[in-house]
Amino acid sequence: MIVTIDRKQQILEAATHSFSLFGYKATTIDQIAKIANVGKGTIYTFYKNKEQLFHQIISLLIQEMKAAVDAIINDDLTFHEKADRALFKLLEYRTDHQLMIKLLQEEKELGTPAVKEVIQSIEQMIIDYLKTIIQKGIDEGEIKPCHTELTAFIMLKLYVALIFDWDEQHKPLDKDEISALLKLYVLDGLTPS
Amino acid sequence: MIVTIDRKQQILEAATHSFSLFGYKATTIDQIAKIANVGKGTIYTFYKNKEQLFHQIISLLIQEMKAAVDAIINDDLTFHEKADRALFKLLEYRTDHQLMIKLLQEEKELGTPAVKEVIQSIEQMIIDYLKTIIQKGIDEGEIKPCHTELTAFIMLKLYVALIFDWDEQHKPLDKDEISALLKLYVLDGLTPS
DNA sequence: AAAATGACCAAATGATCAAAATGGTCAAAC
DNA sequence: GTTTGACCATTTTGATCATTTGGTCATTTT
Numbered sequence: 001m002i003v004t005i006d007r008k009q010q011i012l013e014a015a016t017h018s019f020s021l022f023g024y025k026a027t028t029i030d031q032i033a034k035i036a037n038v039g040k041g042t043i044y045t046f047y048k049n050k051e052q053l054f055h056q057i058i059s060l061l062i063q064e065m066k067a068a069v070d071a072i073i074n075d076d077l078t079f080h081e082k083a084d085r086a087l088f089k090l091l092e093y094r095t096d097h098q099l100m101i102k103l104l105q106e107e108k109e110l111g112t113p114a115v116k117e118v119i120q121s122i123e124q125m126i127i128d129y130l131k132t133i134i135q136k137g138i139d140e141g142e143i144k145p146c147h148t149e150l151t152a153f154i155m156l157k158l159y160v161a162l163i164f165d166w167d168e169q170h171k172p173l174d175k176d177e178i179s180a181l182l183k184l185y186v187l188d189g190l191t192p193s
Numbered sequence: 194m195i196v197t198i199d200r201k202q203q204i205l206e207a208a209t210h211s212f213s214l215f216g217y218k219a220t221t222i223d224q225i226a227k228i229a230n231v232g233k234g235t236i237y238t239f240y241k242n243k244e245q246l247f248h249q250i251i252s253l254l255i256q257e258m259k260a261a262v263d264a265i266i267n268d269d270l271t272f273h274e275k276a277d278r279a280l281f282k283l284l285e286y287r288t289d290h291q292l293m294i295k296l297l298q299e300e301k302e303l304g305t306p307a308v309k310e311v312i313q314s315i316e317q318m319i320i321d322y323l324k325t326i327i328q329k330g331i332d333e334g335e336i337k338p339c340h341t342e343l344t345a346f347i348m349l350k351l352y353v354a355l356i357f358d359w360d361e362q363h364k365p366l367d368k369d370e371i372s373a374l375l376k377l378y379v380l381d382g383l384t385p386s
Numbered sequence: 387a388a389a390a391t392g393a394c395c396a397a398a399t400g401a402t403c404a405a406a407a408t409g410g411t412c413a414a415a416c
Numbered sequence: 417g418t419t420t421g422a423c424c425a426t427t428t429t430g431a432t433c434a435t436t437t438g439g440t441c442a443t444t445t446t
Contacts, residue, residue, distance in 0.1 A: 007419090029409060039420035041411080050409065143383040153359060154351065154378060161350040166343070185347060189382025190336040200390090222438060232391035234440080243438065390445070398437065407428070416419075 008046050010036040016057050020098040023106040024054060024115050051114055058118045061099065062125050065090055069129060079137035080187055084179045086133060087159045090126050094164070127152045143187070155186060201239050203229040209250050213291040216299040217247060217308050244307055251311045254292065255318050258283055262322060272330035273380060277372045279326060280352045283319050287357070320345045336380070348379060 014036035018027040029050060033040040047053040069086045077085070093100045100122075107115045130152035137143040162178045173181070184190070207229035211220040222243060226233040240246040262279045270278070286293045293315075300308045323345035330336040355371045366374070377383070 028407080030407090033421095040409090041420050042418085044410070045418075141385065144377075144385050146377070146383060149363075150359070150374070151378075151383070154354065154374075157350060157354040157358070158347065161347065165350070166346060170342075181343070181347075184337075184339070185344075185382075186378055187382050187384045189378075189380050189384070190339060190344070191380045191382070192334065192337050221436080223436090226392095233438090234391050235389080237439070238389070388446085391441100391443085393440105393442095395440085396438100398435105400433105400435070402431105402433085404431095405429085408426085409424105410426105411422105411424080412420100413422100414420085416417105 007036075007038060007042060011038060011043055011046060011053070012057065012060075014038075015053055016099065019054070019057065020102055023102045023110075023112075025106065025110060025112050054114060054118065057099075058121065061097075062122060065093060065122075066125065066129065073133075075136065079133065079140075079142040080179075080183055082133045082137075083130065083155060084182055086129060087126075087155065087182075088175065088178075090129070091159055091163055123156070126156055130155055155182070158182065158186065200229075200231060200235060204231060204236055204239060204246070205250065205253075207231075208246055209292065212247070212250065213295055216295045216303075216305075218299065218303060218305050247307060247311065250292075251314065254290075255315060258286060258315075258318065259322065266326075268329065272326065272333075272335040273372075273376055275326045275330075276323065276348060277375055279322060280319075280348065280375075281368065281371075283322070284352055284356055316349070319349055323348055348375070351375065351379065 011032065015027070015032045018032055018035060021027075022031075029040055029043060032053075033043055036043075043053065047056065069089050072085050072089060073082050094104060095101070103115050103119060106112055107119055127149065131148045134143070134146070134148045134151050138145050138148070159178065159182070162173055162181060166173060204225065208220070208225045211225055211228060214220075215224075222233055222236060225246075226236055229236075236246065240249065262282050265278050265282060266275050287297060288294070296308050296312060299305055300312055320342065324341045327336070327339070327341045327344050331338050331341070352371065352375070355366055355374060359366060
């Protein structure tokens, strides 16, 4: 029994390692089996196929991401602080997390369907997380009532644009500038008081 | 002389037609020459190469787009009305203008460098146009002083997200809803009054 | 003389298809 | 009951060859 759990863990680690290094498509089951020191057939006793194994890994990544945000947020913070911290931490994975980096690259360059799907599910997790923050903000009277999913969607797009797209043509913005821009555009608005 | 001008015009029309139908890469100079009823060499007496001809066509498109916005905007309108109308008209090209549609598709599917470049230049035109509207808004005291390029960039990203990305997972938003969202998020802000 | 042309060329692209690699299976080994 | 790797059908790769392409320029047309 101990051995079984260990084997599963070995496979998971080997697959994560290989996906991080070569991406989804370029990682072969043989490769994973070899790295995990396990027969190829063994992998199929734990996972129906390559895609299920992939989904399991992403599911763990999503859990980890949520936990990472939970660790730096609490309900004493203002709406603005919570939203800013959550977005920053979650988007940080795009620049710092090897697997995430590789998957984004693969989506752009190869368009692998399984990868597109998985990235979509990660984005949805981010939106769902933001939705809870937004709903609390509404309940506390910190922000106006609004369509939570739509607001979450816009905030995510805004941060992605500021962190990743703006840099393509301009000098990068730092954390504090981006945080201030969220406040300026989404919270306060451009209308003079 | 009349003949020369006519020839140039024929080439331009033939090329525009072919680019609109097949995209940049899949359009051949032979094809353009044939449609224009012109020898292949003739094209090269007017344009240095395929890319210059392409640039000329895009330059005309950009002129046309600016004129289209000029026609529906005047300085009596509020900042919000001007920004909304300009963004809508300019982004309408993405759904209604055959050449624009084909180029966006080619960029996504083939990533043709010349096409990327050209799309970038169209986006920059949009941002430049918005910048003038924003600057006027600041001068008139309609909106707070702000970084005009950055504000234009954000407004463009917001509209693109609302018009094109939101639909992928949700029921499309109509013109008025999008206009109201620009007001809510960027002008008024979410902070309760 | 000036403008227009299309045969021509080097380079890029596409088609072909045999060999290699891949995801997944399953009878045998443990 | 687990684990395994030889095995299979299918997909992917890459070497090779044929076609097409952007661009030139000597010749023809006006």
